Amino acid sequence: MSTSRRTTAAVAIAGAAAFALLAAGCSSAAPGGDEEVTELTLATFNDFGYTDEMLAEYTELTGIKIVHNKAATSGDARTNYFTKLGAGSGLADVEAVEVDWFAELLQYSDKLYDLSNDEVADRWVQWKTDAATGSDGRLIAYGTDIGPQAICYRSDLFAEAGLPTDREEVAAMIDGDWATYFAAGEEFVANSDAAWFDSSGAILQGILNQEEETLEATDGEIIATTNPVVEDAYTTVLDASPELSAHLSQWSDDWSAGFANGAFATMLCPSWILGVIEGNAPEVEGWDVANVFPNGGGNWGGSYLTVPAQGEKAEAAKAFADWLTDPEQQLKSFVSTGNFPSQKSLYEAEELLSVTRPYFNEAPTGEIFSERSAAISVAPFKSVNYFPVMDALQNAITRVDVDKTQDADASWDQFVTDVEAIG
Amino acid sequence: MTTQSLAEDREIRRITFSHKLNRWDVKISPYLYISPFFILFILTGLFPLLYTAYVSVYDWHIIGGQGDFAGAGNFEWVLAQDKFWVALRNSFSIFLISAIPQVILALIIAAILDQNLRAKTFWRMGVLVPYVVAPVAVALIFSNMFGDQYGLVNNALGRIGVDPVGWHSQVVPSHFAIATMVNFRWTGYNALIFLAAMQAVPRDYYEAAMLDGAGRVRQFFSITIPSLRPTLIFVIITSTIGGLQIFDEPRMYDTTGAGGASSQWLTITMYIYNLGFGPAGGGQFGRAAAAAWLLFLIIIVVGLINLAATRTIATSGSRSSK
Numbered sequence: 108m109s110t111s112r113r114t115t116a117a118v119a120i121a122g123a124a125a126f127a128l129l130a131a132g133c134s135s136a137a138p139g140g141d142e143e144v145t146e147l148t149l150a151t152f153n154d155f156g157y158t159d160e161m162l163a164e165y166t167e168l169t170g171i172k173i174v175h176n177k178a179a180t181s182g183d184a185r186t187n188y189f190t191k192l193g194a195g196s197g198l199a200d201v202e203a204v205e206v207d208w209f210a211e212l213l214q215y216s217d218k219l220y221d222l223s224n225d226e227v228a229d230r231w232v233q234w235k236t237d238a239a240t241g242s243d244g245r246l247i248a249y250g251t252d253i254g255p256q257a258i259c260y261r262s263d264l265f266a267e268a269g270l271p272t273d274r275e276e277v278a279a280m281i282d283g284d285w286a287t288y289f290a291a292g293e294e295f296v297a298n299s300d301a302a303w304f305d306s307s308g309a310i311l312q313g314i315l316n317q318e319e320e321t322l323e324a325t326d327g328e329i330i331a332t333t334n335p336v337v338e339d340a341y342t343t344v345l346d347a348s349p350e351l352s353a354h355l356s357q358w359s360d361d362w363s364a365g366f367a368n369g370a371f372a373t374m375l376c377p378s379w380i381l382g383v384i385e386g387n388a389p390e391v392e393g394w395d396v397a398n399v400f401p402n403g404g405g406n407w408g409g410s411y412l413t414v415p416a417q418g419e420k421a422e423a424a425k426a427f428a429d430w431l432t433d434p435e436q437q438l439k440s441f442v443s444t445g446n447f448p449s450q451k452s453l454y455e456a457e458e459l460l461s462v463t464r465p466y467f468n469e470a471p472t473g474e475i476f477s478e479r480s481a482a483i484s485v486a487p488f489k490s491v492n493y494f495p496v497m498d499a500l501q502n503a504i505t506r507v508d509v510d511k512t513q514d515a516d517a518s519w520d521q522f523v524t525d526v527e528a529i530g
Numbered sequence: 531m532t533t534q535s536l537a538e539d540r541e542i543r544r545i546t547f548s549h550k551l552n553r554w555d556v557k558i559s560p561y562l563y564i565s566p567f568f569i570l571f572i573l574t575g576l577f578p579l580l581y582t583a584y585v586s587v588y589d590w591h592i593i594g595g596q597g598d599f600a601g602a603g604n605f606e607w608v609l610a611q612d613k614f615w616v617a618l619r620n621s622f623s624i625f626l627i628s629a630i631p632q633v634i635l636a637l638i639i640a641a642i643l644d645q646n647l648r649a650k651t652f653w654r655m656g657v658l659v660p661y662v663v664a665p666v667a668v669a670l671i672f673s674n675m676f677g678d679q680y681g682l683v684n685n686a687l688g689r690i691g692v693d694p695v696g697w698h699s700q701v702v703p704s705h706f707a708i709a710t711m712v713n714f715r716w717t718g719y720n721a722l723i724f725l726a727a728m729q730a731v732p733r734d735y736y737e738a739a740m741l742d743g744a745g746r747v748r749q750f751f752s753i754t755i756p757s758l759r760p761t762l763i764f765v766i767i768t769s770t771i772g773g774l775q776i777f778d779e780p781r782m783y784d785t786t787g788a789g790g791a792s793s794q795w796l797t798i799t800m801y802i803y804n805l806g807f808g809p810a811g812g813g814q815f816g817r818a819a820a821a822a823w824l825l826f827l828i829i830i831v832v833g834l835i836n837l838a839a840t841r842t843i844a845t846s847g848s849r850s851s852k
Contacts, residue, residue, distance in 0.1 A: 182786070182787075182809050185809050186807050186809070186812075189592050189593060189807070189812075189813060190592065190807065192593050193591075193592045193593040193594075193595065208809065215593050215594075218593070354679075355679070356784075356791075358785045358786065359677075359698070359784055359785055360673060360674050360677045360680075360681075360784075360785070361677045361678055361679040361680055361681075364677065364679070364680035365679070365680070368680060370679070494809060494810055495809075495810040495811040497810075498788070498809070498810035498811075499810070501791075502788075502791040502792070503791075505791035506791045506792050509678075509699065509791070510696065510698070510699030510700075510790075510791055510792065510794075511696075511699065512699055512700070512792055513792070521792070524612070528611060528613070528811070529811050
């Protein structure tokens with residue numbers, strides 16, 4: 108009995124000593140910092156163009172192994188992000204966020220590391236950086252890509268309808284405001300079975316992304332239902348819809364099938380959608396990109412990288428996010444996916460300007476989107492309620508344009524009710 | 531003497547101890563054996579239930595966490611939402627459109643399988659195949675087939691000169707399409723349950739009925755169906771619970787998972803999920819918890835109605851079998 112007690116004591120002492128050693132080991136390692144980091148996790152969605160080769164390059168440079176998790180859609184990524192941010196654990200060391208729900212995240216910027224750093228201060232186009240900077244001056248995210256918009260069109264359908272097919276001539280024909288774009292559409296549909304554009308919801312988004320205050324006032328109040336800008340856009344789109352729309356809801360199965368079936372001849376074309384078109388209609392020949400956008404320029408979408416404060420490898424994660432958003436890496440991402448970089452030094456770079464896309468009739472996409480990004484003059488204000496209100500507005504358009512279950516007035520009334528339920 | 535008494539002592543003690551063990555075994559063991567279920571139930575059923583009740587009386591955000599005490603505020607808010615009632619309507623409608631044909635079809639299939647077929651096992655396993663397919667995969671395939679403009683179903687309807695149906699845009703067609711997925715998955719499963727019950731019906735009944743000159747159909751209605759009563763009740767209750775909680779199929783019915791632009795196929799569980807985790811207007815755990823509790827109460831009410839109906843059927847069943 109007594110022997111066993113002695114053994115227990117010995118074990119306890121040994122254990123305590125080991126624990127102390129372990130603790131000492133840890134504390135001595137901590138200030139040294141990142142030599143300890145051997146692995147970092149990265150979470151993205153859709154396709155950021157971060158290929159395995161690119162990540163292997165980082166491993167070669169630093170010895171840090173990268174584990175890359177890809178969510179299928181931005182919505183999945185959002186659910187995952189918010190749930191785990193609330194729970195306080197489980198997020199990757201570097202997490203990608205999309206611009207549409209980024210605003211919602213800003214109000215919890217204290218749960219993200221401040222990434223501001225003089226070396227990167229000038230890396231991005233100004234409006235991209237501004238949107239990631241909190242009111243307290245903290246930069247909570249590094250920009251990856253932006254979505255400068257051009258017009259994509261089916262040159263074969265244009266030819267059948269007797270419209271010009273050359274991308275310069277098409278650009279000249281559409282150049283102007285939204286009315287010019289719709290007028291060209293009327294000419295087209297008079298001579299074709301196809302519709303002019305894919306989805307009224309997309310057009311509405313295109314129009315609203317050219318305005319600074321749309322759904323929310325800059326003080327955060329929801330003004331969507333009273334803002335004449337929104338109601339005008341709503342009426343304009345729905346007036347054009349019966350004749351010109353293919354009555355498809357973006358991202359629906361019918362919409363994807365519409366590409367291969369030649370349902371529509373043009374669409375608003377942020378750079379990242381090129382891959383979507385190619386994927387949905389690999390056999391269609393005739394898609395092309397025109398260097399033009401109604402009413403000037405416009406941005407649609409784009410993403411950021413954040414470093415959640417719940418992660419314990421802050422310095423290493425920051426360095427990694429810095430490296431990923433470095434112009435060199437973003438250029439590679441553009442070449443492989445078409446995600447247009449937000450790094451302004453690239454807009455002059457020969458490697459970017461010389462990029463062409465075979466599927467789109469060898470269109471010089473580097474040059475086109477570089478010019479399209481220069482045409483972006485307005486950064487729409489998006490805050491906490493932007494996403495839910497936009498969703499309600501898109502539903503209102505869908506009810507009239509796609510479902511045809513309500514007329515424009517009734518659908519607007521329901522939109523007003525829906526918005527009242529938000530917040 | 532001392533050694534002897536010691537030995538006796540020990541022996542007696544041993545007996546009493548094992549006696550005690552025996553008594554404990556008889557008294558406690560049964561509870562121990564069923565305890566894993568209850569421990570699991572407390573962890574995964576009762577605790578979340580009570581915690582949800584706690585959350586439902588607070589303003590609670592997905593990231594911000596617990597906020598101010600709201601009392602019945604969340605419940606009032608949910609009950610005042612049109613969407614809640616639309617979702618409730620949809621849940622019941624999809625449930626009815628799926629459950630009724632499903633039970634009838636399952637009965638017919640079971641009756642056919644109960645006959646002397648060649649390759650019995652093949653047919654019996656065959657009806658279970660849809661059940662093995664993941665519901666999400668089923669939903670993806672069906673939502674594509676039920677596409678409004680380029681779907682297989684509308685294409686086929688067009689061939690025979692029927693106007694395309696708005697499978698996604700209209701309320702009833704969308705419910706019908708979702709019910710089809712549910713039926714695809716569950717009919718075979720229920721058919722096997724019915725089949726098992728049918729095989730337990732004594733064959734003498736059928737022989738006697740045949741001697742009395744009853745045809746197959748008469749036999750089915752007068753012998754098979756009455757003998758299946760308890761099984762029918764089981765199937766109806768499980769499909770009621772499943773039906774009111776339907777989530778996978780409607781959520782996967784389009785790419786956004788929000789239930790349609792005018793909430794055509796938004797079910798009550800989707801409504802709860804969207805309030806809690808949805809991209810548009812989500813993150814409101816307090817309200818989502820309140821809606822979840824309302825669903826719980828509704829299921830209890832439906833359960834009580836079921837129980838009453840079950841009692842009537844059961845008693846009338848036992849009377850008729852006498």
